[in-house]
Amino acid sequence: MTIAPAVVASGAEAVEWVPNGPYSLARTIGTLQCGPHDPSFIVQGPDHWLAFRTADGPVTLALRQRGSLNESRVQATAWGTGAACALASVPRLLGADDDWSAFDAAEFRATLPDLARKGRYLSPGLRLPSSGRMLDTVARAVLEQRVTGLEAKRAWRYLLVRYGDVAPRAGDVGPAGLRLPPTAEQWRRVPSWEWHRAGVDAQRSSTVLKAAHMATGLERLAALPGGDAVRAGLRSVSGIGVWTVAEVVQRTHGCPDSISVGDYHLAAYVGAALTGRRTDDAGMIELLKPWKGQRQRVVRSLYASGFRKPTFGPRLSPEDHRRR
Template sequence: MSIAPAAVSSGAEAAEWIPDGPYNLAGTVGTLQCGPHDPSFIVQGPDRWLAFRTSDGPVTLALRQRGSLNDSRIQATAWGPGAARALESLPRLLGAEDDWSAFDSPRFRAGLPELARKGRYLDPGLRLPASRRMLDTVARAILEQKVTGLEAKRAWRYLLTRYGDAAPGAGDSAPAALRLPPTAEQWRRVPSWDWHKAGVDSKRSATILRAALVASGLERLASLPGGEAVRAGLRSVPGIGVWTVAEVVQRTHGCPDSISVGDYHLAAYVGAALTGRRTDDAGMIELLEPWRGQRQRVVRSLYSSGFRKPTFGPRLSPEDHRRR
């Protein structure tokens, strides 16, 4: 893989990243988007527009994939004080550190369930990104605790639109709605009535506020390679448990093994995919044990296969916390 400067108009910086082997930009960075109306991650035609903060300041980043699946290059253009820093960390964000070679080896693949082999065949360009954006990812994961995806995405959209700053200017081509996630200070300034309007109960809002109070410590976890030290640091915040930790490190560190124990749907999905029957968390862990170290890659490959579990039984219904 390689990254090189690229020509760009005045006021912006650009680079081009060339991955080794097949690459799928949409599938790789899509997990960083909190729903199709995420103000900090907007898809506009062939471009993915991201707004976030770096140690040098905020940045607007536009990504576009050129070429074919097996011979592609990723063009990145960045605006704002954090532009150079964002481009410096671009390969990591795009999954350059995510090594699937062991997973793709003939011996390992032969032992995979058929659906996982199918999923990897259908999406050989999938990588696990490593954003290293701790507070943003922690806040999003907390909003997703014990509620439907629809509720969490609505809350994220409402809070970013109301409390996130406008993204650095990127010319007429940039989406006007692009916003930066709130800083720790901005999260702490959200009043109780706006948590209420966002549909966020007091338990989740209190956990986000606790995370915001130790934001500098959380951000230091970004420099660690992953593993138990990162998990322990996240769990030190009351209200952050194993499910939230898994959801975070999958996105911040590209963890290939973390599975979301406690997820409302995942265990039933894995059970249906691997055995044809629903299972619980203990059953899911047992089923995935043969692939420990690669369990998140197995789960992502199952999703890539297109398999959908039968929709029997009750669905988790949204709760309107604004009426409480």
């Protein structure tokens, strides 16, 4: 249930969303943050501050969960010309369309590995969010291709601080430094030397620029169900493959089945969690086959269990592209 928007202090608009069943705001939308220093997503105490653009314009959105896990509500307050549009999208953003009932059914739960059952027990309030923000999510996922998380987070922060606009002012209560991700035009204006300073190689920068040139078509994909049409639309951008598609639709459409084939760590993690031995992508797909349609939920539950795979051998080291 969502309460109709109301004008509150500082020229903001606000709504309250009441989830059905257990809910955790932090677990649900945490996947939308590109590291703890993401300028477009700042956590400040109980408040989660997001800055993004809507069809009506830019918005600063503050989210706060109140109440208990089982009887909670989320207060959403928005500033900027995109406030009303953003508030209308809050339920989907917060996972209102994500239905875990089939996953939680006794018959299905009985088929799950022990770690997945444990993870689901430890994270009952987890939902899969649907942000609908195609270009922002594509750009972030492309920056994460074939590099360490540290490199990708640094690049995202550098480019947003340099080329993203300041988020709409939230009176005197918003965090300093909140930035909007660049528009398609702003991405296209990033010069080659700035990509190098951000540590982004030519292949990834070229893919972001291609996505920016196709931004209008990409944004139309947000209105489609997260199926084959969305995947085909994303794959039409040269440089976007199956890994990037999965990373995008997990966040933009809350896809319960997409798994990141090609990830540097995921196949080994799933193999270790389910069999005690590492495996490759083909092995991971075979292991997750019994839960097709729910594979992303299974993976999220495995991570929520707290299981960590043994670490042996060399780690992927950051590369410095700035001196190339």
